[in-house]
Structures are given as structure tokens and as C-alpha cells.
Amino acid sequence: MKKEFVVIGLGRFGGSICRALTELGMEVMAIDREEDKVNEFSSVAAHAVVADSTDESVLKSLGIRNFDHVIVAIGDDIQSSILTTLMLKELGVNKITVKAQNDYHEKIVRRIGADHVVHPERDMGRRIAHNIASSSVLDYLELSDEHSIVEIVANERLAGNSIIDLDIRAKYGINIVAIKRKNEIIVSPQANESIHRGDILIVIGADNDINRFEKRMLDD
Template identity: 75%
Template sequence: MKKEFAVIGLGRFGGSICQTLSDQGMEVLAIDMDEDKVNQYANIASHAVVGDTTDEMVLKSLGIRNFDHVIVAIGDNIQASILTTIILKELGVKKITVKAQNDYHEKVLSKIGADKIVHPERDMGKRIANNIISNSVLDYLELSDEHSIIEVIANSRMAGYSLIELDIRAKYGINIVAIKREKEIIVSPQASELIQEGDILIIIGADSDIDRFQTKLYSR
């Protein structure tokens, strides 16, 4: 069965989620107070409606509690974001993801029970910064305040050695969970797997351990 999603707030962030979910063939209800934005997504989402989601009756009339996942992507109006989230929780929505504007907003969202809180601008800033400071880092994804996943290009220092010879887990406390090699993806590679220069290593671990790994194997 297809999952049903509702996206509240059709700014750049909410609009991109709406577009991507729709492209994946999901059922998407798009909601915004701005009629122009709703019209923009009328032919993209399964349904697009103008509505004030701080009004409980509006959300009830849309049958919002029947959706599998509601994404609150309201832009600058923190009060509207918080009130909408509270109503969604009270109506018994299964899963709620909310865009936070700042740390204060995140704390409030946590207290009122948002299932997942995202900081798209902050997180993208961290990804860009990590890409800028290291030519080896292709991508960076923060899992928590202290743990991340990164993609790095295997250099000549690692080439020709197996994972067990490099002993990365014991030395640095991080795990190589997959290797991208041209069109091939090796998931949970064996200890005997030989690293080739240019391989893309997908690494998970504590930020401090990842930093030690990069300093040791990538600094000149």
C-alpha cells in the first residue's frame, strides 16, 4: 500500500519535499495559507488545499489523522508551526516531522512531542562546510550531536590494503559500512576486501573518531 503524506507549508523546503514524494509515486496532500503556492502544487501533489492549520476544525475536515506522516514545513511563523504540531499530536497523527527555525524552536517542538525535528539550513551548512574543508569528503550527514555518516574518497595511503590490514575499526572506532566502486556498491564489506584508490568509503562513527581518521590518513 502507498503511504499517505501531508505537507504543511509550501515554501522552498516543504515544496521540495512535496515534489520529491510525488515523484516517488506517493499520495501527497499539500497545504498552505497562500493560494498562489497551493496553485503552484495543484498539479504536483495528489491534492492541494488552502487552509489555516492552526485551526483544529480545518485539520479535522481534511482527515489529517488518517495520514501516515505529516511534515510541518511552515516557514518563519514559529507560533503557527508550534500550534499546528500541538493540534496534530492531539488528533493522534502517527508520525510528525517538523522544520525548526532555531534551537529554541527545537526545544519547544521536542517538549510537545514532534517525532522528528529537522534544521535544513543548519544541516546543509554543516555539509557544505565539511565538503569545503576537506577535498576527500564528498558528503556528510549528521546523525546526532556527536555522530555522523561521511563519504570519503580512498587515497593512495589506503590503496592495496584490506580492511583487516587497515584495522580502521580498532584504530579509530569507526565503521566502513559500504564501498562504492564505479557502478558497484559493496554493503557490509568483508574484512578481506581490498581498498582501491578512488573507492568511495561510506563511514559511520563519532565525530571525534572521524576527525582522527581524517587527520591521520588525509592530512599531508
């Protein structure tokens, strides 16, 4: 069944989410105070509306509580972001994701009921830093402030060893949860699984432990 989303705030972040959700075949209502931005997305989203999301009566008239998920992607106006989140919560919206400007902003919207909070600039910065710091790191996904999933290309130092030989869990406190090998994906690989050069290891663990592993086993 097609899910229905609302994206409030059509800046760079909100606009990209709106386009991506639409491309995935989702029903999207795009909302912004600025008419120019709304006009830009009138041919992208199923519905594009000029509206003030801090006005409870406006949100009610749009039937906001009937949507599956609302993304508050308001840019620099933290007050409007907080008020909008509060209104959505009071109206009984099922799921709310909020773009946060800083940790203080995140703390407030979480307290008033945001289900998920994202820091796109910070998170992308960390992702890029991991990618450029090591040629072996393909991708980096933050799970929380202290834990991540990382895709690592097996180098010569790792190749030819089995998972039990490397003893990664005991030495570094991290786990290999899957291995991508050409067109094959090995989920929950066995301890005796041998690692080949060029395998993509999907590793999960605490950031500090992953960093130790990268420095010890991946640094050129």
C-alpha cells in the same frame, strides 16, 4: 502500497519536499495559508488546500489523522509551527516531522510529540562544509548531533591496505560499513578486504572521530 503525506507550509523547504514526494509517486496534500502558494502547487500535489493549520476544526475537516505522515514545514512563524504540531498530536496523527528554526524550537516540538525534527539550513551547511573541506569527502549525512555517515574516496594513503592493516576501528573508533567499487557494493567488508584507490568507503562514527580520521588520512 502508496503512502499518503501532508506538507504544511509551501515555502522553499516545504515546496521541495512536496515536489520530491510527488515525483516518488506518493499521494501528497499541500497546505498553506497563502492562496498564491497553494495555486502554485495545485498541479503538483494530489490536493492543494488554502487552510490555517492552527485551527483544529480545519484539520479535522481535512481528515488529517488518516494520513501516514505530516510534515510541518512552516517558515519563520515558530508559534504557528508549535501550535500546528500540538494540534496534529492531539488529533492522533501517526507520524510528524517538523522543520525547526533553532534548538529551542526543536526542544519544544519534541516535548509535544514530534517524531522527527530537521534543521535543513544547518544540516546542509555542515554537509557542504565537509564536502568542500576535503576533496576526498563525497557526501555527509548527519545521524544525530554527534554521529554521521560519510562517503570517502580512498586516496593513495589508504589504497593497497586491508581494513585490518589500517586498524581504523581501534585507531579512530569508526567503522567501514560498506565499500562501493565501480558497479559493486561490498556490505560489511571482511577485515582482510583490500582497499583500492578510488573505492568509495562508507564510514560511520562519532563526528570527532571522523574528523580525526579525515585530518590524519585524507588531508592533501
